Amino acid sequence: VQLQASGGGLVQTGDSLRLSCAASGRTFRAYTMAWFRQAPGKEREFVAAKTWSGADIYLDSVKDRFTISRDNAKNTVYLQMNSLKPEDTAVYYCAAGRPITSQLRRTNKYDYWGQGTLVTVSS
Numbered sequence: 717v718q719l720q721a722s723g724g725g726l727v728q729t730g731d732s733l734r735l736s737c738a739a740s741g742r743t744f745r746a747y748t749m750a751w752f753r754q755a756p757g758k759e760r761e762f763v764a765a766k767t768w769s770g771a772d773i774y775l776d777s778v779k780d781r782f783t784i785s786r787d788n789a790k791n792t793v794y795l796q797m798n799s800l801k802p803e804d805t806a807v808y809y810c811a812a813g814r815p816i817t818s819q820l821r822r823t824n825k826y827d828y829w830g831q832g833t834l835v836t837v838s839s
Contacts, residue, residue: 717741717828721810724833727800731837735795737810737830748813749786749793750826753806753835760809762821764795773820778804800837807832 723735735751750765764774764784772784783796793810809832815825 717812719810719812719828719830721830721833724808724835726836728838729801731800732798733835735808735833737793739791739812744791745788748815750811751784751795751808752811752823753808755806760823765820766793802837802839805835805837807834
């Protein structure tokens with residue numbers, strides 16, 4: 717599986733962005749798709765995941781502002797980000813894997829990663 721993330725950019729506090737991640741391969745629907753982010757000087761952290769069955773899970777600080785969705789017909793996963801804050805500034809990565817439910821937030825349970833797209837939120 718190859719992943720290509722896009723949609724990042726420079727926005728102001730309170731703005732919205734939608735990230736996209738296009739996947740190659742015919743088994744897209746079998747994977748859990750996730751978004752992680754990494755801010756300068758910090759470790760990569762989990763943001764959101766959408767399982768192959770449609771369940772989703774979020775980082776607490778984004779769950780009322782971000783929405784993850786997937787379109788299996790287009791082999792694409794999205795991250796709609798609303799009410800952006802400066803602390804959301806990071807490189808955002810999409811990932812694909814088959815973690816069990818208790819491991820959805822763990823970076824080492826995802827097998828495939830996109831190249832990252834930069835989101836910068838100015839105050």
